């Protein structure tokens with residue numbers, strides 16, 4: 688799903704895909720870019736938690752944000768904002784009652800989801816008339832896909848036993 692025309696190149700071959708702006712990959716890319724450029728926005732605290740540019744991971748940035756680091760929170764807010772904008776587009780087409788956010792970056796919880804909810808509300812088509820969907824973190828976090836696949840396989844096996 689394209690959110691920025693002629694935006695950042697995506698591994699899928701297109702440009703400006705949502706994934707390039709609202710994901711753990713985006714979080715790491717932005718943090719590395721600031722670090723590699725020696726940006727004055729880099730705090731000593733941020734540097735002490737995430738290490739060198741090449742060592743940065745999503746969980747480290749999230750950890751810094753949870754410890755209250757200003758830059759890490761700003762980076763998560765930006766990712767969250769893009770998440771909310773894309774969710775508003777999905778809501779316009781599909782109108783679900785709830786969006787469940789999984790993947791590693793969902794471990795940031797409300798540090799990610801509050802900016803997402805705010806952006807969602809301000810970008811939602813027909814806001815004021817349309818019921819607002821809930822935006823929540825997946826209970827199983829980054830393991831949700833794995834657990835779901837295992838559960839599907841188990842259900843399949845049970846089905847095989849019954850036949």
Ligand SMILES: [Zn+2]
Pocket residue numbers: 697698699700701702704706
């Ligand atoms: Zn793509």
